Amino acid sequence: MIILWSVLILAGLGILFGLGLAIAEKVFYVKEDTRVEDITKILPNANCGACGFAGCHAYAEAIVNGEAESCNMCKPGMKMNKAEEIRKYLDSHPNDDGTINPIKVK
Ligand code: SF4
Numbered sequence: 001m002i003i004l005w006s007v008l009i010l011a012g013l014g015i016l017f018g019l020g021l022a023i024a025e026k027v028f029y030v031k032e033d034t035r036v037e038d039i040t041k042i043l044p045n046a047n048c049g050a051c052g053f054a055g056c057h058a059y060a061e062a063i064v065n066g067e068a069e070s071c072n073m074c075k076p077g078m079k080m081n082k083a084e085e086i087r088k089y090l091d092s093h094p095n096d097d098g099t100i101n102p103i104k105v106k
Pocket residue numbers: 043044045046047048049050051052053054055056057059073074075076077
């Protein structure tokens with residue numbers, strides 16, 4: 001009888017914690033802008049900081065949020081014409097409201 005109660009209590013706790021995790025996943029869900037990852041992939045990923053940001057991901061975030069002055073701030077990327085590639089990407093992937101961030105290429 002004690003084994004049955006142990007199994008029932010553990011099963012009940014498992015279900016309870018599972019429900020708690022499912023609810024927490026819904027409540028604390030953070031929507032991520034996939035453009036940040038896409039632009040990070042376009043950048044050289046040297047993470048040198050020459051653009052003035054903490055790394056390529058931070059620079060990509062600034063571009064997407066419209067906080068970067070230009071998409072030509074990546075020194076290693078200049079030689080690879082990454083700014084034009086980023087500009088084209090942003091033109092084809094506008095913000096949720098349909099606007100395109102007015103970021104300069106040069
Ligand atoms: S300059 Fe370019 S390679 Fe260096 S951290 Fe900035 S985006 Fe990355």
